[in-house]
Amino acid sequence: MFNLMQVASTVVRAFYFFLPAYIANTLPGIFGGGTPLDFGKTLKDGRRLLGDGVTIRGFIVGVAGGTAAGAMMGRVLEGFLLSFGALLGDAVGSFIKRRLGIERGAPAPLLDQLNFVIGGLALVSLVGQIPLSYILVLLLITPFGHLSVNIIGYKLKLKKVPW
Ligand code: CTP
Ligand code: MG
Numbered sequence: 001m002f003n004l005m006q007v008a009s010t011v012v013r014a015f016y017f018f019l020p021a022y023i024a025n026t027l028p029g030i031f032g033g034g035t036p037l038d039f040g041k042t043l044k045d046g047r048r049l050l051g052d053g054v055t056i057r058g059f060i061v062g063v064a065g066g067t068a069a070g071a072m073m074g075r076v077l078e079g080f081l082l083s084f085g086a087l088l089g090d091a092v093g094s095f096i097k098r099r100l101g102i103e104r105g106a107p108a109p110l111l112d113q114l115n116f117v118i119g120g121l122a123l124v125s126l127v128g129q130i131p132l133s134y135i136l137v138l139l140l141i142t143p144f145g146h147l148s149v150n151i152i153g154y155k156l157k158l159k160k161v162p163w
Helices: 004-031 056-072 076-099 111-124 132-155
Strands: none
Touching: 004 056, 004 076, 004 111, 004 132, 056 076, 076 111, 111 132
């Protein structure tokens, strides 16, 4: 039988575990911009390698901020892997979108919300086993949290689109 307190506790633990990645994924939207990580490179399909939404500054700010948050939690290596993985996952997501012909900023449901979750989990799993319950919680809850944060960003005029 599922115990409600047990479920709530797992949700809080999973969220705390993944917090560096959430921070890493949020900061570029506020402090990112400037030179794109692909330096403007276009592939043979006529589309950008990653696009203007993936920038060097955003990448560095995200990894640095998420790692700093991890350090404050006494989890510096985990914090770094979660942050670096999150930003890497985000870049891979943009790469996939461009190959599918989806323009920068156009929505790709689930891919947009889960790219950084998959990236963060993949890299942090290199240094320890992640409970399956955390993985399920993060995959299920993140799309809702992500959408809520983006709607706030849109209302604050930090983002051009509410997704
Ligand atoms: N951002 C950045 N550098 C990164 C990641 C994000 O500067 N490495 C900033 C960009 O200003 C970007 C914003 O954060 O526009 C939101 O990120 P995201 O939604 O992932 O990018 P999109 O603009 O939607 O582009 P894409 O279609 O490639 O996802
Ligand atoms: Mg996007």
